[in-house]
Amino acid sequence: MKKLVREFEFSPEQLDTVRELSRAVGITETTAGILYARGLDTAEKIRVFLHPSEQNYLSPFLMSGMKEAVELIGRAKEEGWRVAVFGDYDADGIGACAVLSRALGAYGIEPYVFVPERAEGYGLTVSSIDRIFDEFLPDLIITVDCGISNKKEVEYIKEQGSYVIVTDHHELPEELPDCILINPKIHDDYPYDNLCGAGVAFKLAQALIGKRANDLVDFAAISTVADSVPLTGENRDIVAEGLKRIERDPRPAFSALLGKTGEITAQTISFTIAPRINAAGRMGDARAALDLFTSENEREIYDLAVRLNAYNMERQKACDELYARVLAEIAEEGPYGNVVMLAGEDWNAGFVGIVAARIAEEFARPALLFVRRGDQLKGSARSIENVNIFDALKGCSAYISEFGGHAQAAGINVSEENFGNLKHALNEYIGSKYAREDFIPVVYISGECTEDFKTIAKELTLLEPCGIGNRRPLFTVEAERVDAAPVKPLSPHLSMKVGGVDFVYFGGAKDLPILKSDLKKHIVFEYNVSHFKGREYVKGFVRTVVYDGMSGKDAELNAFENLLRLLPDTRESEALSSEQLDGFLRERIGSCAYGLLVVVHDRETLAKFPALNGLDTNVFRLSSRSATNAVLFAPDPEYDLSEYREIVVLDGPAALPPTGNARIFSNRDLPDMVGLDDVSCGREELLRVFSALKRKEGEETGMGYAEAARVLQLAEKPAQTVFALAVFEELELISLSDGRLKIFRGKKTELSDSAIYSAVLRLKEGR
Helix, strand or coil: CCEEEECCCCCHHHHHHHHHHHHHHCCCHHHHHHHHHCCCCCHHHHHHHHCCCHHHCCCHHHCCCHHHHHHHHHHHHHHCCCEEEEECCCHHHHHHHHHHHHHHHHHCCCCEEECCCHHHCCCCCHHHHHHHHHHCCCCEEEEECCCCCCHHHHHHHHHCCCEEEEECCCCCCCCCCCCEEECCCCCCCCCCCCCCHHHHHHHHHHHHHHHHHHHHHHHHHHHHHHCCCCCCHHHHHHHHHHHHHHHHCCCHHHHHHHCCCCCCCHHHHHHHHHHHHHHHHHCCCHHHHHHHHHCCCHHHHHHHHHHHHHHHHHHHHHHHHHHHHHHHHHHHHCCCCCCEEEEECCCCCCCHHHHHHHHHHHHCCCEEEEEEECCEEEEEEECCCCCCHHHHHHHCHHHCCEEEECCCEEEEEEEHHHHHHHHHHHHHHHHHHCCHHHHCCEEEECEECCCCHHHHHHHHHHHCCCECCECCCCEEEEECCCCCEECCCCCCCEEEEECCEEEEECCHHHHHHHHHCCCCEEEEEEEEEEEECCEEEEEEEEEEEEECCCCCCHHHHHHHHHHHHHHHHECCCEEECHHHHHHHHHHHHHHCCECEEEEECCHHHHHHCHHHCCCCEEECCCCCCCCECEEEECCCCCCCCCCCCEEEECCCCCECCCCCCCEEEEECCCCCCCCHHHCCCCHHHHHHHHHHHHCCCCCECCCCHHHHHHHHCCCCCHHHHHHHHHHHHHCCCEECCCCECEECCCCCCCHHHCHHHHHHHHHHHCC
């Protein structure tokens, strides 16, 4: 279950400060509190933050190596040196190449720009260096977005007779290259160390050509967003200025990629331009992205944009296919360690990072995916918020050929013989350094929905650009029953109104039973302000729903419906007594945090098993696919439980959705079916319900038997209606498929033709 955490709690003294800041800046206390909690503790800091601008740029000469780099480049210009720019193949590297090559051109040097393809390896490689010397024979090579971990390769360049300037932003290795280095991570007078590669190139451009470099800020902005560095400090100013330039006067390349997009935000860049630039490198044609960013020919730009769009569609399809294959591997092996680490023979190295990020999010732990190349494996690591994967790899470096990256992402090369050793070492290292709480997905909340939500919503737009390090503030509103409905028939998206706010929940159809039930819940959302035909609209975009799994009574009827749907597929199980099961649960929960699922059909059963104290109770569906030890009340028949290795059913029959290879246990002391006493299999009773249904034909019923039973109110005991509806729909006598009751007359059938009816009858007769 996701954990809601208040982004801030203030002491009385801090509250006084927040109120003073609110008055001084002229903003609500809510907005002032958010900014104060994020380190903006003076009115001046808040004003600067709320009005990002090029006026806030830092002097590039505060950065170590900058003065020496400018002097060497100046010498190169005076003496007519041949200068090469070497960049990475991702959106940051491509943007950095565009910034520096254009800045050098404005400075008076026409550089040779080289970007390797992903298959050639990350960063400087001997083969890439040889190609540059074969094609260009440079006197000076300047790297962008790479090089800080290439001490040996830098020496190789120098041996060929060329000078080297390394500009990079990645974490510093133990041994640095012996050349001019520009990296904000180096301890110097530069007060901000979170620039991306293109951000560093932008600072070098400023040092070379002064304010003329500001014309290149749009490239730096795109790379800053694409590289997921914090949107704080100078990055915020770079992105804000870049977005203004793109919206005011977009380059033909950006217009071609953006299409008819309206408002330009950091999210626009993240979902449109950045993926298409990255797709070129992932599809083995990084040069196309570089050409798009450096060409001035509009026809060529159009053709390249079309190519990148096609690459992006191919990339999406290939990623989905790889994701499915990785899930199958996880299901086979079981996600029961502190890392997910897998390798494939024919996986595409360009996609493993994307899929690893998706796996890390879904399974709530670091994910490392590798591609085999002979006896070497090339991989990408992605991590969760609380686990620093770079430190973990550093702690296990004895088994790694080479690696580099950040706290949340890294590239790794490892030999085949050390693959298993690295996996074991990472599992042990992470297990020893981090507590179980570090793996629980956290949702940070800035406040609750209040009456002045429209004012707050408009004010929060001043926090843009939002992203890493400057997350969009999330709010909650408490609710029980919510009148949610699909935005249109069969849509996966929901609309609802709670606390006076109109909400849209994209992809929320899976949570419709939770929303409609009386479970106590928190709806977590972000405010959105949009404009249409001169009018302003404020809505809440729902991000998640967190509920109390032990509250409410409505869920009991949905639980009964789920059990009825599953009864025909009741599984073989190992029957143990309640006492044996409690001991078994204690042992399993104590020995491993993953792989055990406890299923109940009546939540009161949980009180009989003290071993379960502390485990979250999920309702219908699990809140994540992490395979963390958990309790699931009334599994949804369409949910997949295959990631678990052991499933314990504490009450009722072992009626379960897909369970893969899981070992299943049941309780021989509590075999009865929950709700069975409220159900009659008698023909007369069922006919009575059917006759009542005929009088309700055409009425709206909602989606499902439990909801229909609550709406139609046909029987004294709602469970009887749920049972009848399930049997009748299985026999094709009725349909609720479009949310309305439809009756099919004249069809002859036998009750025994219903698998649900037969299963219930067997259970009742066996009592």
